[in-house]
Amino acid sequence: MIDLLKQPWPWYTSGIAIAGIMVMLLYFGKSFGFSSNLRTICSIAGAGKRVSFFDFDWCTQKWNLLFLIGSIIGGVLSSTLLSNGAPLKLSAATIQDLSGLGIHFDGQLNPEQLFSIHALSLKNIVLMLTGGLLVGFGSRYAGGCTSGHAISGLSNLQLPSLVAVIGFFLGGLIMTHLLLPLIF
């Protein structure tokens, strides 16, 4: 059993878990949306004193911060107890495309070349900060991220969420096909 759990899990396990978590949160009177935590953290850090957007009672969001802490613990468990070190099975076409950009596929979850602490160059730091900035700004502007719009919103048949998800994809396609070749 434990050997089975140590293998990579099929995609549907994740789909089922995500839907289950959404329903469980609804049952407890909450709504699944991870990026709200970023606003909450800004608020805890005192941003509400200067910017009214962060001036709210963040105690109502404590449950979401607990969820965030849980997700970090989940990451720790996955790489320790639940890992067998098997390399990721990326499609050959993607390996080839990335190699054309000079990004070597190393079988990890994320390329060491970009995310390893040993590869911490000024360029990598700037890319990570910029990417994070876009994600943080965009998710608040759109009023949600993948969990809030693609999962919670689409499940509730919200047209605005569909528009947001189309935006997520357009942005992703522009970055992948037009901008990454310029960056790398």
Next chain:
Amino acid sequence: MKGLKFILAGIVFGITMAKSEAISWYRIQEMFRFQSFHMYGIIGTAVVLGTISVYLIKRFNIKDFQGNAIVIPDKDKSWTKYILGGLIFGLGWALTGACPGPMFVNIGYGFVTMIIVVIGALGGTYLYGLVKNRLPH
């Protein structure tokens, strides 16, 4: 402890996101290059099961743990913020390979440099709060 269930839900989320490789930069690249069904399978399963669940909750008027009706508020009717915000989010998603949840799962997994991405995301969130009133919504 009342909060324990949320920590446990987070742990389940973190483990399945990591074990199904949804937190992988490579998988996100594969998705945006349409070279594998993997990520579409994850999002598709979640949305199909989620839609059925929400339908059943409404159809049978299922109550929450306190016995109150489960009401899911509609999203504001507007287009500009969803399309522009979505586009900006997507640019960052494809660059970092991580949306807000996976950023944190990755830190737990051992990719500590993702803290830099989180710092960027907090900066972006703050920046939005700062300029919010001057943006078209």
